[in-house]
Amino acid sequence: MVRAFFDALGPQQAAELEIVTADGADWIRTVVTDKAPNAEICLDTFHVISWATKAVDEVRRQLWRHLGTDPKAKAVKGMRWLLARNWASLSRNQKRAIRDLETNNRRLFRAWQLKEELIDIFSITIIQARRANDD
Numbered sequence: 684m685v686r687a688f689f690d691a692l693g694p695q696q697a698a699e700l701e702i703v704t705a706d707g708a709d710w711i712r713t714v715v716t717d718k719a720p721n722a723e724i725c726l727d728t729f730h731v732i733s734w735a736t737k738a739v740d741e742v743r744r745q746l747w748r749h750l751g752t753d754p755k756a757k758a759v760k761g762m763r764w765l766l767a768r769n770w771a772s773l774s775r776n777q778k779r780a781i782r783d784l785e786t787n788n789r790r791l792f793r794a795w796q797l798k799e800e801l802i803d804i805f806s807i808t809i810i811q812a813r814r815a816n817d818d
Contacts, residue, residue: 689718
């Protein structure tokens with residue numbers, strides 16, 4: 684489908700493209716690189732945040748496996764959906780559980796925190812991004 688789009692667009696117009704937004708799949712990147720060599724590929728927010736959320740869950744699963752039969756393992760296993768949610772969507776008790784991670788499991792807390800910071804990056808305006816980049 685992507686190749687058909689570029690075929691319909693034609694080589695001259697495809698060569699003039701400066702930016703292509705995509706989900707980061709290899710098969711899309713390969714076609715864009717081939718058909719629009721001058722275009723920068725920008726990954727879409729949804730997929731980038733999705734990958735970050737999966738990375739947080741991988742850290743959680745590693746911790747759960749490491750804990751084995753420790754009673755704390757059940758609590759870690761039960762945090763899957765809590766860690767996938769955005770801070771703004773959490774209840775007061777859920778936020779407390781996340782804050783407790785900072786003390787009880789710094790690695791898992793840091794993974795979650797990086798995901799949240801990535802969400803923050805995608806929510807700022809281009810002007811804010813430029814200012815932050817200058818700092």
